[in-house]
Amino acid sequence: MSSSNETHNPYFATTHVVENQPVELENLNLFEQDNALKEAVEREGAGWARDEISAFGQKVGQASYIELGFQANENKPVLHIQDRFGHRIDLVKFHPAYHQLMRTSIENGLHSSPWTDPKPGAHVARTAKCYLQSQIEAGHGCPITMTFASIPSIRRQPELAKIWEPLITSRQYDERNLPISQKTGLTIGMAMTEKQGGSDVRANSTKAHPVGQPGAGELYELIGHKYFVSAPMCDAFLVLAQAPGGLSCFLVPRWNSDGSKNPLQVLRLKDKMGNVSNASSETELRGALGWMIGEEGQGVRTIIEMVSLTRFDCMMGSSSGQRLAVAHATHHCHHRSAFGNKLDQQPLMQNVLADLALEQEGSLAFTMRMARALDNQQDESEQLLMRLGTAVGKYWICKRTPNHAYEAMECIGGSGVMENSIFPRMFRESPVNAIWEGSGNVQCLDLLRVMAKTPAAVDVFFNEIDKAKGENSTLDQYVLSLKKELTNLNNIEYRARNVIDRLALAFQSSLLVRNGNHAISDLFCASRLTDNGGHNIGTMPASGDCAAIIDRARPKLEV
Template sequence: MRGAEQTVTAQVPVPRSNGAESDGAAARPSSPTKATSAPQARPWPVAAPVGVDLGTHEVLNQVPPLAGYDPLACDPALVDAVRQEGAADALDDLAVLGRTLTTEQAREDARLANENSPVLRTHDRYGHRIDEVEFHPSWHRLMALSVGWGLHGAPWQAEPGSGAHVARAAGFYLVNQLEQGHCCPISMTYAAIPALRHDPDLAARFEPGLMAREYQPGLARPDTKSGLLAGMSMTEKQGGSDVRAGTTVAAARSDGTYELIGHKWFTSAPMNDLFLTLAQAPGGLTCFVLPRVLPDGSRNPIRLQRLKDKLGNRSNASAELEYDGAIGWRLGDEGRGVATIIEMVSMTRLDCVLGSAAIMRAALTEAAHHVAHRSAFGLRLADTPLMQTVIADLALESEAATSLALRLAGATDRGERELLRLALPASKYLVCKRTPAVVAEALECLGGNGYVEDSGLPRLYREAPLNSIWEGSGNVTALDVLRAVIREPDSVDAVLAEIDAATGTDEWFDRGVRELRTELRSREERRARRLAEMLALCLQGSLLLRRAPEEVASAFVSSRFLPDGPWRTAGTLPAEAHARALLQRITPT
């Protein structure tokens, strides 16, 4: 087991009987052996301490550890996007955060938090119901890091247009490259604040704790804690993404609160301090705020039934829970539950795009570092034309995803609601869909080493499909794009204006935009995925043509806007792509 003391067996000389040290050979008798002589001393197998070089052979051609690199220095797409979106003042702080995240300790915490999954404790030793989840200390260190940097709530304290959401998005993107599971409660807390503002009294009660940069785990009355975390609890077993099919019921009480009874099928981070949830009130589906601990100090009867055994995201607990007469406050009007909580869904969708872009970047970093130091058949991998083309292709996908994600954060800062209404679900669809393919190609760049857990790539690969599923899987997100196109023409105009800012600069891109306009008129459900993909792809192309260096923009457009169909696999860039320059641009040093 990793972390346990390891031993190896070796043959070592036995000391001479007179106590003198051996010279490296077994002790020999001073005269020929006689029948009456004592048996000759023989070597005995003993354990050699860990780290002792047994001298079997010299290990060559191994890649050095990646810890200690500067993630901003090899990610000019991020730096440029932060500047373009109005948060240049945050770059110095982001550089400090980036260096913190690449330390050996931080990388080890990420590993340990995932190898030691959370454990559900439903009862204490005396049989009392406690409904608590036990986490590894590394989880708590990661949480304290992200909360301390304000990635959970700080932007909501700033003035609109200040660049605070862009700065936070860049920090969230960096932290996601280290470890993704703990980012779930960070994201939900960030997303809960705008939804809470539907009720000024509830916002005044909880916002100070949700914005505080103090991480205080454990159950206590919210008003006694120095920092709070929020979650969301919507999915039920019979409905999935169809939240209107929920059967949890809420009955009004005389004191203005509601009592909820029902079962929730998927609630992540169940140890957060409060949750936004949906239930059927007399007036229809309604949003409620439920604390884990009630104002009188008693535990709210929110019963954790079991934790999900997930493909990835192993560090984060996701639970099935039962509301056994749980008490909550109504948030928004009865019957307006979806309209109330949609603010939270929009913000978590933004974080899905950021998180997927970060996973791409983390996999790309590992692959670029590997090929920069590994040789095969007498050549450094980074010097071989085919490997250059593969890494360059992955770099293009990463840069496009990063630029688009930060553009969405800038739109959040500036209140560009029409743009976000359509661009956000389209971006989530494409960026999250592309992530598993990018990680798989990056893993393959390491060969067999990439398939081994020690490399960290298998964890990224298991994590890669997650954001495409959470907050609306592919079909749900594509249909949301189609609804926006049909019902909200202002959102179409806003997105086309963004795209058209680059028309006339590239013939292939212009052809892609014309195809998009044709697709926008179709409005057929069976083509909703194609519409979402084309919208996001044209947004990426427009951003890169306007903002990225020529070698990045031209390679992206010439490979993603092919006349004979969309880009399919990595390593199929056209001959004129500047593969070496793209590789050098993103390799950590």
């Protein structure tokens, strides 16, 4: 029996009080709280879009919008092969949150703005918005990216572009499963990968037979099996198949012109560890009709611009993932205390947090410089820079992101492993961009191909690096050593990863040095270009102002 004192004790049955915990990082303007992004937008030529990007950052930073990302990933897409009467429908159904994310992206031009309004800085502005949106939910960005990237390839066939481009670039999201004649907006996917080939698309076995007259713009019938078709509810796909004249590119819609269903039959959805909100499928083409884009036998050349742009978006997406990690880690450690002091005021944690922030600064600077190159493709030097820089940046940034995500999780501790936080989804997403659109070794081989066939691209790349010459002695010595190494091409394929690593670091360092924040650039160079730096996060030399770097990176949501 309880005593009267226990009955009236106000602390009776109270086991704990919630304290020493940060508040949720939400209801803030993601753009205005990102100093590196704001500077990059101005520096790379999209200052005119600042208010527009800020308004977008305010929208996507709200708690109700952040929740859409959780809902879209907690409710996986579901495949319905047939309707209840047995008719083949090949329909993938998504949670309403996924559709809202798609609608926001399309209404804000993330799939089309550089094509519909191609003014200076258009790609930079679009990249900034994608970078913010991807922090909320990355999976739906796959169809957004493919739709965006399809335009240069489709434009190779002007008579088809005249019909398709207005609907592809429309800012109306129309998820209805209907022929294009009944739609107000379209999305475009890509189908290249087959079981026996993977990255070796020239090994594709899907066949394409001309229905009538062969050649560019003509109708072909496709028969084959595609092992990875991402976003199978797109309205059409760019497909590689073997025509009589060799590997060719085709625009294959899900519905035929007469309103009948084109036989692209979805066999199953892939059970992925990450990128869960986005459906990826295994699909058979059983006589599917599609128009040839470009010349017969020139499929790789036709689709390569699309591939280049999807690889660029992989860079952007991984840079965005790094920003997400840094924002949450610095926020948590600013409001969490242990051993008598705030975590972000303790030297060892400062080493870790500042290192995470430096990594993200370098990734963003690289990505936004490539966005400016996209805006200036009429300049041959910028074309060459983009050609080589995409391979280097896609390899380096995407490959660095998984360990970056893990280290940020460790800053949180056990709570970072819980599924009701952002970290498990962020971690599962982190390897995706490194593997998709050409894995690490493919990017290395692409680099070697550029070096051999277009040596002028190497000169342009180093010319860009050399713009920082004389401003940081550590960088100057590093670049001299790298140039010397590249004069020796013996076993270059075996050494390719080391070469691309060093090219990436030299490029990032040059950009950061020229950007003028010496607290950032000096420690970046000291920690990454010398033997004094470590290879693991949090092993930087004691030569920088870590507190200032962390403060610059931390979102200012006070409690």
